[in-house]
Amino acid sequence: MHKATRHLSRLFAALALAGAALHAAAAEPIRIALAGPVTGPVAQYGDMQFIGAKLAIERINQAGGVNGRLLEGTVYDDACDPKQAVAVANKIVNDGIAFVVGHLCSSSTQPAADIYEDEGVLMITPAATSPQITAQGHRLIFRTIGLDSLQGPTAGNFITERIKPGRVAVLHDKQQYGEGIASAVRKTLRDKGVEVALYEGINAGDKDFSTMIAKLKQAGVDFVYYGGYHPELGLLLRQSAEKGLKVRFMGPEGVGNKELSAIAGGAAEGLLITLPRAFDQAPENQPLVEAFKAKNQDPSGPFVFPAYAAVQLIAQGIGKAGSDDPEAVAEALRDNSFDTVTGTLAFDARGDLKDFGFEVYEWHRDATKTPVE
């Protein structure tokens, strides 16, 4: 018994030594923090971001890494809570990580971005769409997704040109993301001469919208735009159907989620959603789609490919800059254009994409979507 233990402990000691030697031989990996919600009501979106970024890291490593160094991703959970995002950002800085792919919700990305900028960490968000995040002249903050200010006009134009509704209501969840898009939609509608009959906030996390539904009936609207996320819209759709409110709903990409159909059931049929181009439908991305499917992951979420592209940008930026200094990489990202899975990307001075298109989709009860021609 004793002898066996001694043998075993020797074996472990040898293994540990060997491991240390191997570790020293390979170059230090380039560490990337993947920050987003692992828990909380919008954790599904965090998943999209994480699977995209993780596959990119895996593929880049298989191809030999960047400048002979491998990438290493670590997930940090901000639960989409601004307070927790600040704690996470400080932890990432303390952990000595210089690159971040995240965060997801605009309200948690904003305070985190300020910390990264001050501490010299480069951040690329694949999901946060509030224009304010890049409006402060940060040097190290980028994003691989379009802005609310782009998504709003897309929705607004679609409503005025294609739907031509009688009376429109615009609702939002009073959060940075939802209210931002809702106000952009209202502005577009106004500019086109469509007056919004009802513009109002609801409480995020609320479950009873019967009062709001009665108000919508009272206002006599036949079209409702909702700025926010799927838990509230799902309930709004479900309760509208139960209460016989016959209007068409439209929402931003933050509502485009399987959960929406799970909550709303049949009431989700026919919902209009503005979504980023369906990157998983592009012919050149089919090998990647297969790779996701082989892992039993769903590549159709709106943030999967932007997150993949964010990792590609960090890798290619480091390659171009020839160093892993975030400042140098940021400069390389601004000065060049890059081939990624979401197309050829180039940034403007603020760190936003020069070109990013949203398209209108029709959502179905089984959580599938079809583009509206």
Place this chain on the structure above:
Amino acid sequence: MPDLYHYLQQLVNGLTVGSTYALIAIGYTMVYGIIGMINFAHGEVYMIASYVAFIVIAGLSMLGLDQLPLLMAGAFAASIVVASAYGYSIERIAYRPLRGGNRLIPLISAIGMSIFLQNEVLLSQGSRDKAIPSLLPGNLVIGESAMHGVVISWIQMLIFAVTLLVMLGLHLFISRSRLGRACRACAEDLKMAGLLGIDTHRIIALTFVIGAALAAVAAVLLGLQYGVINPQQGFLAGIKAFTAAVLGGIGSIPGAMLGGLLLGVAEAFGADLFGDPYKDVVAFGLLILVLLFRPTGILGRPEVEKV
């Protein structure tokens, strides 16, 4: 101009929400009435009951047994049994061993219990929202059309009917049965009731169980109506129900019913007049007003100094 239908509709909406507040509020008020303490883990019992209902509905549907009456009966039975067990255990673990000590101590242990239960569900069920399919679609229209009239969904009717029945049953139980009489005796004077041969431990446990069972009824009803449950929902539901209990006069069962309905209606009209974001402002404003003029709540008895 808003017409009569609109206001009637808001009244119906308010009463539906309010009747579920009332169901949960009874748990707070009964426990307070007897031991003079707030059961802070009550909201979590409500939350656990909705998970039980979800698991039963999902499980039965998966087995192909998806007839509506069966699903409902299964959900009600299972969540009432499980919630009652939790109610009983909370009393045994967090209250009984500390009885007779400082009143603050069981308060802390109840808060600890609440945190424990919430995390138990978080860990076993995950933090994400779970969706319960809508089992009772459809509605009843009073008036010209769904867009211009009062619409009461079947599930709202079910909520009214079940709440009414449960309240009636509870009233009969408290006022007519032997155990009910014992409950009233304990509420009047716990020590004296004990001296007269009532097993006060048993009565206290019983109030925890009744409260938990009513919370389970509310959990199934609200689960069916909204279809979304998560481990955090017990907190807000608990706060609202507690407010309803205080509004009506904590310790008084009719007070909890009245407080719940009043709170629901105030929320509905508050949201209608000032916008959804002011819903809670109106509800809690009402609470402050009532407490300013009637510190013991609407139906609460003034605290009598016991000698």
